[in-house]
Amino acid sequence: MKDFFTALAITSTLVITQACASQVKSGETPRSTTVSNVNSPASHNMSGSQAPKAEKNSHDGHNINNSQEEHSGHSKLESANAIVKITLPAKITPKIPVPLAIDVTDKEGKAIANFDQFQEKLMHLIVVSDDLQSFNHIHPIYKGNGRFEVEANFPHPGSYSLFSDYKVAGKAEQVSVLKAEVPGNSPTAPKIDLATTKTFGNTKANLKLSQPTIKTGQEVHLIFNLQDAASNQPLKDLKPYLGERGHLVILKQSSPLTQADYIHAHAMKNTPAAEVHFITSFPKPGKYKMWGQFNRNERIITADFWVDVQ
Structure with missing residues (x-):
């Protein structure tokens, strides 16, 4: 046993x-x-x-x-x-x-x-x-x-x-x-990529921010603009994901990770068809990684991005 x-x-x-x-x-x-x-x-x-x-x-x-x-x-x-x-x-x-x-x-x-x-x-x-x-x-x-x-x-x-x-x-x-x-040797962490456009499978995601610089404690509007990777056209098959238009988990780069580093949000309602909007704030300065999850015709897209908070 x-x-x-x-x-x-x-x-x-x-x-x-x-x-x-x-x-x-x-x-x-x-x-x-x-x-x-x-x-x-x-x-x-x-x-x-x-x-x-x-x-x-x-x-x-x-x-x-x-x-x-x-x-x-x-x-x-x-x-x-x-x-x-x-x-x-x-x-x-x-x-x-x-x-x-x-x-x-x-x-x-x-x-x-x-x-x-x-x-x-x-x-x-x-x-x-x-x-x-x-x-x-x-x-x-x-x-x-x-x-x-x-x-x-x-x-x-x-x-x-x-x-x-x-x-x-x-x-x-x-x-x-x-x-x-x-147990074992941990892989070397890749360099932090602050790119705001990435492709995940057949979906291209573009992250837009409501302000050029994210400030600690200030509300920021996060917009995930989702397109078909092949055609670059806005998605027409985006469906509710588990009751919402999307969900967002955010963690601050920290060692060790604690509850204070954790943010979890779900999407705003009544936004454009191929966009998923979130509003949140970041409690401390530093690098944060975000995982947005969306339902594209019964397939879940997980789109990850890094942001730098001043």
């Missing part, structure tokens, strides 16, 4: 808008499948990749900035102060999916049974290498008694941070940071 070890999460509470979470109790009907399908696009989107097919009736995140007009106002919900632990194999081999178990308890160590569904999922898990070369967004399956299970794929040796995003029933949304190590 394989050796496993358990790590304690660094937990933070995010106070976000109540509109982002639906009050659906999870403890009553836990799903019976052991792990989520790691081959589905929502659960296996590496940086710059194009997944084979979109996962239906699911979602890819939330907006923690509260800066969008669709999400005005702040939640009055109190923190659950939940504690999260992760159990994973003692040795992880790159590119080989491994099982993960995530347990959510109260401060006394008692399992928390009920969770609210938000953005159509009970938990969102962002798995990113600390050098920001790889990115994966998966949805652990609730097994009951506070336990979530999923498989994850770690593509290369090095340190990884896992941002577990969940909502204890009736409480404010929380993000807990979990850590994993993959």
Whole structure:
């Protein structure tokens, strides 16, 4: 039998808008499948990749900035102060999916049974290498008694941070940071590319900013202009992705990665057909990497860009 070890999460509470979470109790009907399908696009989107097919009736995140007009106002919900632990194999081999178990308890160590569904999922898990070369967004399956299970794929040796995003029933949304190590020599990180136009499979993405220089603490409008790579024509087959026009995960280049380095937003409504707009702000100066995810005719496009914040 394989050796496993358990790590304690660094937990933070995010106070976000109540509109982002639906009050659906999870403890009553836990799903019976052991792990989520790691081959589905929502659960296996590496940086710059194009997944084979979109996962239906699911979602890819939330907006923690509260800066969008669709999400005005702040939640009055109190923190659950939940504690999260992760159990994973003692040795992880790159590119080989491994099982993960995530347990959510109260401060006394008692399992928390009920969770609210938000953005159509009970938990969102962002798995990113600390050098920001790889990115994966998966949805652990609730097994009951506070336990979530999923498989994850770690593509290369090095340190990884896992941002577990969940909502204890009736409480404010929380993000807990979990850590994993993959043995071996980490690949050399490529030079940071600040290009604003890139091609991802059959899709060309052009990133536009509302201001030439991004300033710390100031709201910035991020526009992803999406075109067909072959024709350079605006996309006509862009569909809602998990309830939204798109989702954006942002991480600050930092060592080690912490919850303070993490930003997650979803798209504004009523924007031009081939454009996806986000509004956010960056808390500290530095280099940030962004992963925008969009649904092109049931195929998920993951478009990554770097930005420099002054």
